[in-house]
Amino acid sequence: MDINDSIESPMMLKVGFNKLLKHYEKLAKSNDDFLSAKAKRVLKSAESYPELRDGFSDMQILKDREHEISVILQDSFAPVLTTNEIKTASVPFHNLIFNSSERFKNIINIAGEDFELNIKNMPDDDRYIIACTIILNFCYGYNLNFKRPFYYEIPDANGILRYYKILYNADFCEIIPTEKAKKITKEDYDELLDNFENVALWKEKFPPNSYIFKGFVISNIFDVTEDQSISNIKSSLIGDEKRKEEGFMDSFHDIFRSLLGINDIKVGFSIYNEEEDVFERVYGVGMHSYLLGETEVRQCSDSLCHWSYNRLLKEKKYFSVSDVDRDFDISKGKSPHIANLKKQGIKSAIFAPIANDDELMGIIEIVSSTPQMLNSINANKLIDVMPFIVSAVERSKNDEENLIEAIIQKECTSIHPSVHWRFAKEAKNFIKDEMEGKEASFKKIGFDNVYPLYGQIDIKGSSQARNKATKGDLTLQLTAVKNILEKASVLETLPIYEQFIYQIDTYQRGLDENFQVDSEQQISSFFEQDMEPLLKHLSSVDSLKYEIQEYYDSIDGKVNILYKYRKDYDDTISKINVEMASLLDKKQVEAQQMYPHYFERFKTDGVEHNMYIGESITKEDSFNLIYLYNLRLWQLQVMCEMENSYYQMRSDFPVSLDVASMILVFSQPLSISFRMDEKQFDVDGTYNARYEIVKKRVDKAYIKGTTERITQKGKITIVYSQKQDEQEYLRYVKFLQSKNYLDNDIEILELQDLQAVTGLKAIRVSVLYHKNEDDKAFYTYDDLIKEIRS
Incomplete structure (x- = not known):
């Protein structure tokens, strides 16, 4: 060969x-x-x-x-x-x-x-x-x-x-x-x-x-296992993506086994939260903490004995437990970390602080199921790798802080990526002025000649649903208290019990016949001022203890009221908002790829969104009206998809509510500026303010000469004022009819005049629905509801 x-x-x-x-x-x-x-x-x-x-x-x-x-x-x-x-x-x-x-x-x-x-x-x-x-x-x-x-x-x-x-x-x-x-x-x-x-x-x-x-x-050939292990630890910790991989902890265990020359070891971590003086679990694939065991969070003083607490947290030095069973017997099981290790079947361990000059960030925990396998002698090998672990944890901590800031900015402010460049530019100017000793101020941020788009998917009858839930809870609570009072009056005939029962009956009639805005407040005051002291007094009566305890069990501890129907309502509103906002955000990613534009959304009783598109936002000489038309069509199509998505998941919500969708068309470009106090963009100028007035009031508007609201469940309403807008959107409607997004029942309607705004019109058309994503059939709203209920 x-x-x-x-x-x-x-x-x-x-x-x-x-x-x-x-x-x-x-x-x-x-x-x-x-x-x-x-x-x-x-x-x-x-x-x-x-x-x-x-x-x-x-x-x-x-x-x-x-x-x-x-x-x-x-x-x-x-x-x-x-x-x-x-x-x-x-x-x-x-x-x-x-x-x-x-x-x-x-x-x-x-x-x-x-x-x-x-x-x-x-x-x-x-x-x-x-x-x-x-x-x-x-x-x-x-x-x-x-x-x-x-x-x-x-x-x-x-x-x-x-x-x-x-x-x-x-x-x-x-x-x-x-x-x-x-x-x-x-x-x-x-x-x-x-x-x-x-x-x-x-x-x-x-x-x-x-x-x-x-x-x-x-x-x-030379055995360089220790040097290579240190290098592998360094490269493993440097790669952010590596730490997210499923096999990361397995390979990390192998590296430490090579470094220490011991096969029977595992590695764990715990985070130190200085503010609360607790150890917390590290979340990730394969991550474990042997200090915490099965718990998520534990006070440091409950996790360590006095000596080990000072050693790790104050002196920031490592220590070893070479024989867990022996130390358990010596401490008579009173040393928390020894008892916890024994419970997990661990026989020897090393704990080392992950700390820099400023702070302790966490603990690395190396454990073995063999006594004396880990000890103070081989613990010295950690000295060479700890700097890399500290550096990686510092970087992770900074990354986490940056991520937290990014989430806060995303969730709590309106600085959208499309306009971030403008804020960054002003921030740089601010820093430059400060460094040059000038009086630094964050200049006004605005964009001229941008086209607005507004849409909302609104929960219909939310006030009535809320009132119904409130009446239901108050009725339950009044009934429960009335039952206790009736039993108490049998045990002890006092006229005051009869007076309270009479008052409860009056409140219940009021709820049934004429629920007022202040009814909830009046009844809540009655419970707080009159019933609470009385129930405390009656709780000492043996034959009433069960009923009174049952009553208190029905009271929500956080809001201190009976919170059953209202919780169902609030949970439904919250889930609708989360699901609709999530779908809109996901779709927005696609829209931004078509052409960048400003986008913001708000959760109210439903989800509203604003969009602005124009040359001044994109910072490039590329804007064409075709991108505005494209975004308008995209918006109409997405609103249809949101309607479909909502009705497909409606049966999963605690309360059945309907939604109605509306789009407001404004054909003229306007100027917007960022209001620092409210952390959001708003329109500039008197003429442009008309747009904001319409936005706030139009969904409550009536069809001219009627008492019928312009928005209606099962339909999309497109509000506009110019004839060319009507022609443009009728083209979009016909296109979406061809794709079975919309039905054929187009209505052209005039709106009743709003304060300072006249001449508004609307296109209204029914949405076609699917029962689920795989369903190929199309349904009107009424057909869909019948199908769901059948």
């Missing part, structure tokens, strides 16, 4: 000892009789076998001349060092090893029969290119420094992966061009310098087998 089989290389490999034998020829002439005799003996062993000088690629010769080769290599593999040195003789970029020290053989034997020795960080393409760079050095004198460290990864007897660094000695190599070798010019060299990854180019300049490698390399 030829050693060049199954490999592609610019060099044909031949094992040869010519350069080494030439070295012995010089030693044979030495004045040192011992050296001379030894050199002659080596030369004599090789003289009958010219292939040892000329080179060979037949692997059978390695077996046939094994004795002679061992004699030639005797000085390179000194018997006195063979059990200490890790050393091999081989050819480059090949797994063929034809001589090695005893220690190397032992390492491979321990790794097991299935173990296959491979250079860890040598991709096949790189192997070819690196061979070319060696040729450039040997044959053309170009000093290309491509000395990357190469490694073997070999498991030890305990299955722990150990890392071995390979250093090559190439003193005994020759590289000879063949007829196939192309002359490499300076232009070729310059081109190759900029194309390391272009394998095809390297193969063009250095065709396969165009050079002969003759000789061998000696690999001096």
Whole structure:
């Protein structure tokens, strides 16, 4: 079998000892009789076998001349060092090893029969290119420094992966061009310098087998497990994305096992919250805390004994527990962290603070199920890795703080990404003025000539639903108290009980017949001022204790009222808002990709949204009215999708409510500016204020000459004032009818005049619904409700 089989290389490999034998020829002439005799003996062993000088690629010769080769290599593999040195003789970029020290053989034997020795960080393409760079050095004198460290990864007897660094000695190599070798010019060299990854180019300049490698390399190998473990910890912690991967903690455990040379260990973390002096769980795939066990949060003083508390939190020093069972017996189970470790079956542990000069950020916890496996001696190995862990935690903490700020900005202010550049520009000017000693002020931020779009999906009859829920809760609470009073009056005949029962009956009639805005307040005051003291008095009566306790169990502790129907209502409103806002936000991502524009939304009894589009927002000379028309069509389509989404999930809500959708069209561009006090954009100027007036009042407007609201469940209403807007939106409606978003019952309606606003009109059209996302049938609102109820 030829050693060049199954490999592609610019060099044909031949094992040869010519350069080494030439070295012995010089030693044979030495004045040192011992050296001379030894050199002659080596030369004599090789003289009958010219292939040892000329080179060979037949692997059978390695077996046939094994004795002679061992004699030639005797000085390179000194018997006195063979059990200490890790050393091999081989050819480059090949797994063929034809001589090695005893220690190397032992390492491979321990790794097991299935173990296959491979250079860890040598991709096949790189192997070819690196061979070319060696040729450039040997044959053309170009000093290309491509000395990357190469490694073997070999498991030890305990299955722990150990890392071995390979250093090559190439003193005994020759590289000879063949007829196939192309002359490499300076232009070729310059081109190759900029194309390391272009394998095809390297193969063009250095065709396969165009050079002969003759000789061998000696690999001096060193166990660098601890150094590599530290490096692996560093690289693992540097990569933010790596820490999110499912296998991160498994690989992290393996790294620590290699560092400490112990297979039976696990690694945990806990966060230190200085403000509350508690340890908190780290959330992530595979993350665990052995200090906390099954709990999410625990007071530090409840997690540690007095000594360990001071050691970790005050002195910021590590400590070990080499024998958990022994320490448990000594402390009689009263030491919290020892008791917790024992409960989890842990027998030895190391706790180390993750701390910088300013603060303690958390604890790293290394545990083993074997007594004395972890102790104060091997704990010292953590000293080399703690700086990287501290650095990673600092970065994570900063990232988290930045993320929190980003979420606050997203959820609590209106600085949308589309206008962020304008705020950043003013912020830079503010900083510049401050640094130059000028009076710094954040200048007004505004945008001129932008087109507004407004839409809302509003919950119909929300006030009535709220009143109904309130009446339901108050009725339940009044009834419960009345039952207690009736039982109390039987036990003790007091006129005051009758008076209270009369008052309760009056309140209940009022709820049934004429619920007023102040009814809730009056009844709440009655419970607080009259009933609370009385119930406390009656709670000492044995025969009333059960009823009174049952009454208090029905009272919500947070709001101190009976909160059943109102909770269902509030939960429904909250869920509607969350779902609708989430859908709108998701759709907005697509719209921004079409053309950037300002967007904001508000949760009320439903979800409202504002959009502004125009040249001044995009900061580019690219705006065209086609993008406005596109955004209007997108808005109408999304409103239909939101209607569909709502009615598909309506049955999941505690209270069944209806929604109605409306779009307001304003055909003229206007100016907007950011109001610092309210942290939102508002329109500028008297004329533009008309737009805001319409926005606030139009959904409550009536159709002219009727008492019918312009917005209606199951329909989308498009309010406008210009004829061209009507024509534009009728085109959109017809298009969406063709896609089965809208029905064919188009109405053109006039609106009753609003204060200071006249001449408004509306297109109103029914939405077509699906029962679910997979349903291909289309339903009107009435049909859908019948289908849902059937």
